[in-house]
Amino acid sequence: MNQFVIETRSMSKRFGNITALDNLNIQIKRGEFVAFMGASGSGKTTLLNILTCLDVPTEGQVILDGVDAGSLDEDSQRQFRANKVGLIFQQFHLIPYLNVLENIMLAQHYHSVVDEVAAREVLDRVGMSHRVTHLPKQLSGGEQQRVCIARALVNEPPIIFADEPTGNLDEENERLVLALLKDLNRAGRTIIMVTHNPDLGRQTDRIITLQHGRIIKEEQICA
Template sequence: MSDYAIQTIGLCKHFDQVKALDDINIAIKYGEFVSIMGSSGSGKTTLMNILSCLDTATAGQVYLDGQDAAGLDEDGRRAFRAEKIGLLFQQFHLIPYLTALENVMLAQHYHSVTDKEAAAAVLEQVGLGHRIDHLPNQLSGGEQQRVCIARALVNECPIIFADEPTGNLDEKNEQIVLEIFQKLHAQDRTIIMVTHNPDLGKYTDRIIRLQHGKYVGEEVLNEVA
C-alpha cells in the first residue's frame, strides 16, 4: 500500500480559458494534518473539491487512499465519499428541522446504516452530549460547527477535509474546533484544512501554499514519519 493518503500528479482544472489549477503535484501522508493556504482565487477550494471527490480534474492523476479517483464515475465518487471522506465546510449545511442527533444520523443514512448510540457518542466526543435534542437555531455558531464535525466523524472516515472551518466563528469557538482537530490528529486521522488564516496553519504539520492555481511551496512544521 502507498504511504500516501493523497497524491496528485500533474493535476489541472480548467474552466474554459481559466486555469484554476495548473500542474499540481502534492503528496499527503496517512495521519498527517496539512493546511492548504493561499489568497482568494488561489485555487485552494477547487483543489479540496477535487481531492474530496466533489469535482473532477481536467487532467492529471489523483490517488486517494491508494485508489485512482480519476477513474471513478459519479456513483463511484459518491460511494468513495461515503466510505472514506468526512467533509466540513465554513457554512454549516445543517437541516433546520432536524435535531443535532438527527443531523449526525443523516450522515449515517447516506452510509446505509444508522446507529443512534454511535451518533450520540460522537456528539459527546465534541462536547455536545447535552445538546443532542436541540435544533440548529437553538445552538450557537460554534455548537453548530461541532455538530458538523460530529457528522464528519460518525462514519469513521479516515480522511477529513475542512474548508475554512472556523471562518464563521469567534476566537473562543475557533479554539474549541482547533482543539478537536488536534485530538483527531492524535488519533492518526488524516486532516486537510483549507484556510487563508496564517494563525490556523501553525496548528498543522505542514502548510502547502497555492498562488494563482499553482503550487508555490510548502513549510514543514512537524515532520511525520
C-alpha cells in the same frame, strides 16, 4: 500500504480558457495534518472539490487512498466519499428542521447505516451530548460547528477535509474547534484544512500555499 493517502500527479483543472489549477504535484502522508493556504482565487476550493471527488481534473492523476479517482464513475465517487471522507464546512449546512441527533443520523443514512448509539457517542466526543434534541437555530456558532465535526466523524472516515472551519467563529470557539481537529489527528486521521488564517496554518504539520493555481511554497512546521 502506500504511505501517501493523497497524491496528485501533474494535475491541472481548467474552466474554458481559465486555468484554476496548474500542474500540481502533491503528496500527503497518512496521519498528516496539512493546511492549504492562499488568497481568494488561488485555487483552494477547486483543489478541495477534486480531492473530495466532487469534481475531476482536466489533466493528470489524483490518487486517493490508493484509488485512481479518475477511474471512478459517479456512483463510485459517492461511495468513496461515504466511506473515506468527512467534510467540515464554514457554513455548517445543518438541516434546520432536524435536531442535532437527527442531523447526525441523517449522515449515517447516506452511509446506509442508522445507529443512534453511535450517533450519540460521536456527539459526546465533541461535547454536544447535552444538545441532542436542540434545533440548529438554538445553538451558538461554535456548537453548530462541533455538530458538523460530529457529522463528519460518525462514519469513521480516515480523511477529514475542513473548509475554513473557524471562519465564522469567535476566538474561543476557534480554539475549541482547532483542539478537536488536533485530537482527531493524534488519533490517526489525516486532516486537510483550507484556511486564510496563518496562525491556524501554523498549528498543522505542513502548509501548502497556492497562488493562481500553482504551489508557490511548502513549509514544514516544527513542533
